[in-house]
Amino acid sequence: MARSTYKQILLLTVCVIGVQLAATAADKTQYLTQLTMAGYYSMVIIGLSLLMGYTGQISLGHAGFFAIGGYTSAFLTTYNLLPHQDAPIVSLLARTGVLMAGKDLYDADILVVQPWAACIAAVLVTLVVAYVIGRPVLKLKGHYLAMATLGFGTIVYKMVLGTSLVGAADGLSDIPAFQLLPGLSVSGKSSVRIQNYYIAWGLVIVGTTLLLNLIHSRVGRALRAIHGAEDAANAMGVDTASFKLRIFVVSAVYAALGGAFLTHFNGGIGPSEASIMKSVHYVAIVAIGGMANLWGALTMGVALNFLSLRGYFGSHDDSVFGLILVAVMLFAPEGIGSTGAPERIRAWIKRLGAREEPAP
């Protein structure tokens, strides 16, 4: 791991711990709930930042991957397999310890997949979908790429909305807690709030570290070459198509992980997680954070999602993100950090003072 990466990760870890300690000290641990949720959304955002910033591919359908991950995990951990107990597949799964007993809404016994297995399944399903969709989609450019990803996101949304097996418009609820280790589980109960905050941010820290390593490696240099001048990169022998696909799949898997974990934290999921507005939220956050700027995206993601989840934007949630998108794209397409605002302000102040002197 490069030294600069090491320092940045350390700084992030210190911030994460610091915020938790501050919240506990001020007796405002409830804030940790929204921070945990924002943490899981950040998984989508850092993956998307990599995709948009380092390969220049826009994705207006990333909420679709979040939903695929979340819904797969939700479905497997709530679908009752008891009526199918005797089917060969089910008995095989039971023998390998992948299934567990649970209780449904009415306290009857049900047989479902264990959350850890469901999570792995969620990642695998997303991997396959991302690979299958990614190959044709990434050959497109510009508007066509945008529309294709928008189309993908819309299809996922309409499908979860129209399929009664996954609850249609109501979504799925009563999702069991996801036990990672004895005593450590992903669930929304207030007693394990601090635990869950660290699980979420632990996931984000590990995810960010991996991505930073990727950026500083050979692959990262190839990506920067692709972003800068794709044809030149091709000419130099860089297999741009395969790199773009790999990054697309990685970002999809990150989104799916965020989705699966958040579903267990929330205890439920609904079609709204797959909506196009959600995808636009993610894109707006990556845009304002600075497209090739992982830290900017992460910071803005946490801030905006936190405020949105606490209702600060009220009914104007969508318009806030729309405004951000327009404003950033008009005035600061490279993101807020790159406008060089502090330097420009300093220069402007200097010029004010220097106005008295006549020009030579």
Place this chain on the structure above:
Amino acid sequence: MNIELFCQYLIAGLTYGTIYAIVAIGFNIIYNTTGIINFAQGEFVMLGGMLAVTLDVFFPLPLSIAGAVIITMLLGALIEICFIRWLKSPSVLRMVMITIGLSIIIKAAALAIWGEGVKSLPYFTGTAVTVISMGDVHVSPQVLWVIGVSGLIVALLSFFFNHTLLGRQMRACASNIDAARLCGIDAKNMVTLSFILSAGIGALAGCVVCPITYVQYDSGTNLAIKGFTVAILGGLGNSTAAIAAGLMLGILESLSIWILPTAFKDVIAITILLLILFVRPSGIFGNAEAARLKEF
């Protein structure tokens, strides 16, 4: 399925197909002159309907529709001047995001002004239950208005682009903007004009279809996606093909409910879009050469 049922489906498909085609033509006009896909196109249709409903309280129907179209055209010009004009060769990514952001803002403004309720214009001729019957096939007179007005729009646009100076200037800009400038054509104003035109035809389509489908603050989004599908289906920039593609999509959607659950009707349009993008992005009627010419 007998012949009358089929005709009933066909007419339903034609009605919506023409609306999709008009939206697609709106996309094409702006794309041809600027290379931008205006994701807010659907919002122009919505605004046309909404404004007409509001004006209808004070003025007779034809005046309200004219007023709605004019106000939407002004809005189109305003959007171009405030957001597009002063950008220096922006990247495609940037433009996509700006127009998406604009569509969200327009929707939020519509929600604030008109609320979340559903609005409708009175039928141009007759009421909701008047029908023109041909055997067992029943058609509302409004459907004929939709098809008629759409046909008129296409005819007028065709005349405009082929036989008027302004239209030919716009086509010149679309073909080769530098050459056009060298000939003394003010490219900047052509861009504004293209926005005005797109907004106008979108608004008119919105007014004429409003009695049938009602209008709500978020009815623009769906139309935009369908319109874009049709534009790509016909080949981006090719408006004559867009008409055929629009009718095709409308009819396909209409007939689809015999095989698929109705809830997935929208998925058809998007699946077609994805298939076309993957297999033949220049559209089923287009080829890459024709697309580059960017003719009407």
Place this chain on the structure above:
Amino acid sequence: MNSMRWIIVLLFVCMVYALPARAADTIKVGAILGMTGPASFLGAPEAKTLGMLADEINKKGGIKGKKIELILKDTGASPEKAISFTKQLIEEDKVFAIIGPSTSGESMKVKGIAEDGRTILISCAAAESIVNPVGKYVFKSPQNDRFAAIKIFEQMKKMGITKIGVVSSNTGFGKGGKEQLEKLAPEYGIQIAANEVYDKDATDLTAVVTKLKAAGIQAFVNWSIEPAQAIVIKNARQIGLTVPIFQSHGFGNIQYVKAASGAAEGVLFPAGRLLVAESLPKNHPQKAVLMKYKQDYEARYKEDVSTFGGHAYDAFMILVKAIETAGTDKEKVRTAIENMKGFVGTAGIFNFSPKDHNGLDLNAFEMLTVKGGKFVVYSDKAAKKK
């Protein structure tokens, strides 16, 4: 870049300390409604109703001398926001009770949170699973969809209808109704010959009603709350489908009749009596409540009243009555709601019990129809006279 991160962290820490403590002597009532988004037909009138009622009660001095502080949150029908807001309202704002959510999907997800937080939650959504299995603190104010379906089937049986079509939208509302219709049809000897689900944004249903016509049905039921309700009856009449059309109680807003213009004549639907308040006999137990709500709402908001706003009215006034009876102890108020009998609301007369956290039965519904562009009570005699 590092500097930006420090600034954000600093801001956050300041926020944590800077938020002022809330004022002391008010009764905080939280409301999580879908005021915008796919459930805005439900949430917007509900929010307006709550605002109106809170103001009215505060003008009179509040309940037991304490003013009501209404904390309204818009979830846009997103379950994740509903979950976040519920936790916020219970743990930070420490609300006395919560009204909402507007949709069944959201309600199911926050049911457990309200139970854990021991806070009264009165939902404005209709799914039976909200109160069955019964949660100690969770109640709901709308009628069960089941009763609406029963009302429709009883009427069909009277009319001798045995073969019907069912169309519904892909929303939670549509889904709930569809399930009840499918479950109960056999009990009334009715066969569902065509069953279609359409997208809530659908703008044309000609293809769907053509399919119904081809199936040779004697009547059809449409279950949705979107503009599609008006569109489907228009399309049906246009293609010459003259059979009786039944709607769900989602039709309970005169804007749909206006939108459908002539096509809505003769449509039958079960609904609360709010919509025909004026034509109720003077001594009807609900008349006073209904007339007052209708007049106040229409005067203040200049729009027609709907039965959905009524659900929020019921939820809120039940809470108010319970506080007036039992004081401001949460547990006592909860028990008071459970034991409330004969409460006159807009949806009907509520009779709660520890096992019944909804309190309404079949009598809450009245079969209404559209005559001359207005809602009137349906009577078989009047229909036969035609």
